[in-house]
Amino acid sequence: MNKKFEGVGIAIVTPFNEDLTIDHQSLIKIVNYNIDNGMDYIVISGTTGESVTISREEKKQIIQTIKQANNNRVPLVLGIGGNNTNQVLEEIKSTDFSGIDAILSVSPYYSKPTQEGVYQHYKAVSNVSPVPIIMYNVPGRTASNMLPQTTLRLAQDFDNIIAVKEAGNNMSQYLWLLKDKPSDFMVISGDDDLALPVTLAGGSGVISVIGQAFPKDFTKMIHLGLERKGDQAYKLHFNLMEITSLIFSENNPSGIKAVLQTMSLCKDKVRLPLVEATDGLKSKIQSFIAQYN
Template identity: 70%
Template structure:
């Protein structure tokens, strides 16, 4: 069976108009741009999609728009997670997941549960979910690291927990996961700056932020990494290093929206408490992009 979560996934933004309404035309353009340029799958309603400031109705409308535009061409993944286990289960049960290859479920944030609490949360999610689950460990946002031991315990105990998006920016933790994981369990990088090393070490690729703006180059780099072609892959990595740093200089997704703005795919608008990229950052991004396509 082919793994739908292999290669380059993108954590798609939610574009907004100046009046803060969802810009569905821009959303369609970003989906088409990624399909045309080698992205392997699309993740909807993640952190980069500003999921915490999108209403329930908007989330449904965004799903419909992406499903319609995608038209079965790429696998889709839906973000369903949170720090109230009962609410997460309720949303899973209430959502039509027939169009999705799986869900991405973030480790509970703010509450700071123990490792046993994390295990029990995802046990409950796994028992309720009819599609494959990608765990999402992002301690910089949740304030609690999910240890490799907990991740691998879940991987071994539940067949529908098929992967982890690991975004702890910790190479040692990646390597521990890759060393000890079950053969059919995937380790997906959530760190654009570390993904090539992770892929070369046996990872399944990435769920990327920058990938949606540079899909051709980024997905080529990941494919070369999957093929073990380190020299060619690192040539592309070195070319993109600066922009990966720039998009996280202020906040995510303000940075990536500034890149997409440069590409005329959407404007820079984000919803409070986030603020759009400063002119200084936009100028740095514009300079990078201008030189990127010259070289």
């Protein structure tokens, strides 16, 4: 099993300045804050990084900034996915993968492919990717659920498909995956609220949103879960439950950016069609953080 993706990966935000250009200084600050507090790897240009409103040139700049700030301290995973298979293949072929350890590739959205269509999409990605692939199933965003049978078929058929980030918020689906997966295939939680139970059931950890704000406690929780120390881990889980719920109550990443702003790590700016968290949500977040600290 690829141990470098065990534990906590953070789905890092893309901080913006007031004029919505990329705030590279804040990005460096968030990278260092997370590495210094023990998280295990960084996922670049995922949903939380607002990948759909970032240009190709900006994406290159973000990768460069994170690579330099990271300085080979933790593994890096790059988001490359979409619902135009040929476009995804072209992006993979034209990407410089130096310093990148894997790609995270979302199951095709909007088009609503059949399970065979999803399989053929990932087969095509597998055939061109020079680095390992973590598939990403997030039916709440794609309008299409990648069923456990499809995930497991891909896991068995392609050696470079090493994991799935499963984010269906469906414990039953996680358990079917964990029950039947090949021994070296990783099931990674994409649901912060289920990350601990999934880990305790045999998962490999989480790619987390809230983890980048509370890296020390969140990583400790997941590491305790990997060590099967459930009672100690659940204490941390319960401490973070309220904030984990709050950040997803309006939209992601507006919620986590409101948290990071409260912690003076970056501004809470987001690009349309997303809007900043409401004053009501910001107030609840500020109260939680004041009490937590």
